[in-house]
Amino acid sequence: MQNTALDDFRNSLKLKRLEAQKSFQKKFPVAHQFFLEKGLEIGRLREHSAKIISAGALTGTLLLSPPTGSGQLPTPTEIARSVNEFGKKEGDILPQKELIDSLKIMLPEVVRPLARDEEKKIEEIVKNLTNIPAKAGLEGEHLNTSYGYIGAEQHLKRYPGDILENHGPYYKEGIAPGLGAWGYFSKSKANLNEQLIETEKWYAVVQTLYLPDWSKRQPYLRDWYKYRKVMVINTKNGNAVVASIADAGPAAFTGKHFGGSPEVMEYLGGSRYKKGAVLLFFVDDPENKISLGPVKYNDISNYDNTIL
Amino acid sequence: MTTLFYDHLTIIDGLDKKIKKIASSNDEMQELWFYVEELIHHRVLECCLGSLPEEHHDEFLTKFHAMPHDKSLLDYLNLKIGKDVEKLIKTEIKKLSKELLLLNSNKV
Numbered sequence: 165m166q167n168t169a170l171d172d173f174r175n176s177l178k179l180k181r182l183e184a185q186k187s188f189q190k191k192f193p194v195a196h197q198f199f200l201e202k203g204l205e206i207g208r209l210r211e212h213s214a215k216i217i218s219a220g221a222l223t224g225t226l227l228l229s230p231p232t233g234s235g236q237l238p239t240p241t242e243i244a245r246s247v248n249e250f251g252k253k254e255g256d257i258l259p260q261k262e263l264i265d266s267l268k269i270m271l272p273e274v275v276r277p278l279a280r281d282e283e284k285k286i287e288e289i290v291k292n293l294t295n296i297p298a299k300a301g302l303e304g305e306h307l308n309t310s311y312g313y314i315g316a317e318q319h320l321k322r323y324p325g326d327i328l329e330n331h332g333p334y335y336k337e338g339i340a341p342g343l344g345a346w347g348y349f350s351k352s353k354a355n356l357n358e359q360l361i362e363t364e365k366w367y368a369v370v371q372t373l374y375l376p377d378w379s380k381r382q383p384y385l386r387d388w389y390k391y392r393k394v395m396v397i398n399t400k401n402g403n404a405v406v407a408s409i410a411d412a413g414p415a416a417f418t419g420k421h422f423g424g425s426p427e428v429m430e431y432l433g434g435s436r437y438k439k440g441a442v443l444l445f446f447v448d449d450p451e452n453k454i455s456l457g458p459v460k461y462n463d464i465s466n467y468d469n470t471i472l
Numbered sequence: 473m474t475t476l477f478y479d480h481l482t483i484i485d486g487l488d489k490k491i492k493k494i495a496s497s498n499d500e501m502q503e504l505w506f507y508v509e510e511l512i513h514h515r516v517l518e519c520c521l522g523s524l525p526e527e528h529h530d531e532f533l534t535k536f537h538a539m540p541h542d543k544s545l546l547d548y549l550n551l552k553i554g555k556d557v558e559k560l561i562k563t564e565i566k567k568l569s570k571e572l573l574l575l576n577s578n579k580v
Contacts, residue, residue, distance in 0.1 A: 170495060173504065177507040177575070178507060184511055191522070204537070341493060342501065343496070344498060417483060418483065419480070
C-alpha cells in the first residue's frame with residue numbers, strides 16, 4: 165500500500181531542499197565553491213564534524229571546556245580502595261553516592277563529547293563502583309559522543325501484529341507506529357523468546373546514522389551495533405541500566421543524542437523523566453554474562469530522594 | 473553534545489513526532505531527518521553569511537571547515553557582525569520550524 169502522507173511530505177521536503185541549495189548557490193557563490201573544493205556536502209556537515217571531533221578526542225586537541233573540579237578528583241586507585249573497604253568504618257558513603265560525587269567533579273557543566281583520557285578515568289571509576297566493564301570505545305568502535313542527552317522513546321513492535329497492550333506496565337509512551345532500525349525482533353509471536361522480550365524492554369537508541377563511517381562500513385557496523393549492550397548512567401542520580409541498542413536516532417534537531425525505552429527511562433529517572441544527561445558506554449561482555457536491566461550496585465535510590 | 477557550533481540553537485520541537493507518525497521504517501525516518509538537517513544547515517549558513525561582511529567570508533569558512541563544532545565561532549560572528557548572531561539563528565530556525573510543521577499538515 166502506498167503511504168501518501170509520507171510521499172507528500174517527502175516530496176515537499178525535497179522541493180524545499182532543492183530551493184535552499186539553489187538559493188545558497190546564488191547568494192553565496194564563493195562559499196558554494198569553497199564547499200565544493202573541500203568535497204564537503206552541506207547535508208553531510210555533521211559527519212564531517214564528527215570526524216574532526218573523533219580525531220581531536222584521540223589526539224587531545226579538542227577545544228573543550230574543562231570539568232569544573234578535576235583538581236579535587238579522587239584517583240581510580242583511591243576509589244577502588246574505598247569500594248573494597250566499604251562498611252569498615254563509620255561515615256562510608258555508598259557506591260552510588262560516590263559515583264554521583266565523582267561524576268559531578270569529572271564531567272563538564274555542559275554536555276559535550278569527552279576526550280579519550282576523560283572517558284578512560286570514568287570507565288575505571290564505573291568499573292570499580294558497579295563492577296560492570298563499561299567502555300566508551302569497544303573493538304575499535306566509538307559513538308560520536310558518550311555523554312549526551314537521552315530522551316524517552318516508545319515501545320517497539322517485536323513481531324507482526326504486536327500491540328501496546330502487550331507491553332505493560334508502562335503504556336504512557338505508546339508504541340512506535342514504524343519499526344526500529346533492525347525491524348521486528350522476531351518473525352512471529354511464536355518465535356519470540358525471553359531474551360528478545362528483555363531486549364525490547366531494555367532497549368537504547370544511538371545515533372549510528374551520524375557516525376562518520378556509517379555508510380562506508382556496511383554491513384559490518386549494522387551487525388556490530390545490533391543489540392549491542394550498553395550501560396546508561398543518569399549522571400545526576402547515578403541510576404544505571406544495561407540496555408541493548410535496538411534503534412537508530414534520535415534526529416539531531418531534537419537536541420537529544422540517545423533514546424531509552426519506557427522501562428529504561430522509568431528506571432533512570434522515574435515516570436516523569438523525559439530527557440536528561442547520561443553517560444552511555446558499551447558493555448564489554450563477550451561471554452554474554454551480564455543481564456539487561458537495572459544495575460543495582462546499592463539500594464540508595466530506593467530511600468534517598470535527596471540526591472534525585 | 474554539539475557537533476556543530478549552532479546545534480543548541482536549532483532544536484525543532486514537534487517535528488520528530490510528525491515524522492514518526494508518517495514513516496513506517498527507520499530508513500524512511502532517516503531520509504526525512506536528512507532533508508530537514510540539510511535545510512537547517514542551509515538556513516544557518518545563509519543567516520551567518522548574509523549578516524557577515526563579505527571580506528570575512530573566507531576566514532569564517534576556513535575556521536568553520538577546520539572546527540565546525542567550536543562554539544567560539546559564535547563569538548567570532550558576533551564580533552564581526554556586531555549583532556547577536558545566536559538571536560539571528562534562533563529567529564531563522566523558528567521560521568523554518570513553522571514552515572516544516574505546517575508542511576502538508578492537512579494531509580498528515
